[in-house]
Amino acid sequence: MKIAFSTQGSSLEDPIEPALGRCRNFLIVDLASGAFRVEPNPGAKASGGAGVRAAEALVAAGVERVITGSAGPNAKAVLEAVGIAIEEGRRGAIRDHLPAFPAHAAPAAEKVAASPALSPPSRPNPAGWCFCERCGYRSEEDQGLPCFKLRCPGCGSTLERRFGG
Ligand SMILES: [Zn+2]
16 A cells, blocks of 8 residues: 655655645655655646646555645545545654554665666776687786787687777
């Protein structure tokens, strides 16, 4: 079950925004896992129909309950049409309105796949390396010998010296 809160913020400590249609974000808590995520409210910047746009976004997000200060009649109509429960008159920090969680699922921000750490730029070795044309083997470091005197450990071919990155 997912519960959405209207808020101007993005954390459980942020207060519930009184107006559903005009909140900046929805904070959506998945009660099964305790994970929450923040979705922008498309109604926040709408010149008209903010309530409906907000409600449609909540429907699309698959929430089953909405906790807010107040929802306009248009938003309510959209939410009620699909059976989403609306709890109005809530205020204060979102955390204070969360139902009890299973012990294993304390609320926490949804894990976002971290972007891979940037590896330091590879520095071209001015001495180059020994390369096997046949299988692509590349010696890790210069062994102080002419490559053509070396044999590829993979396929036994003679190696060639290569330069560059
Ligand atoms: Zn080889």
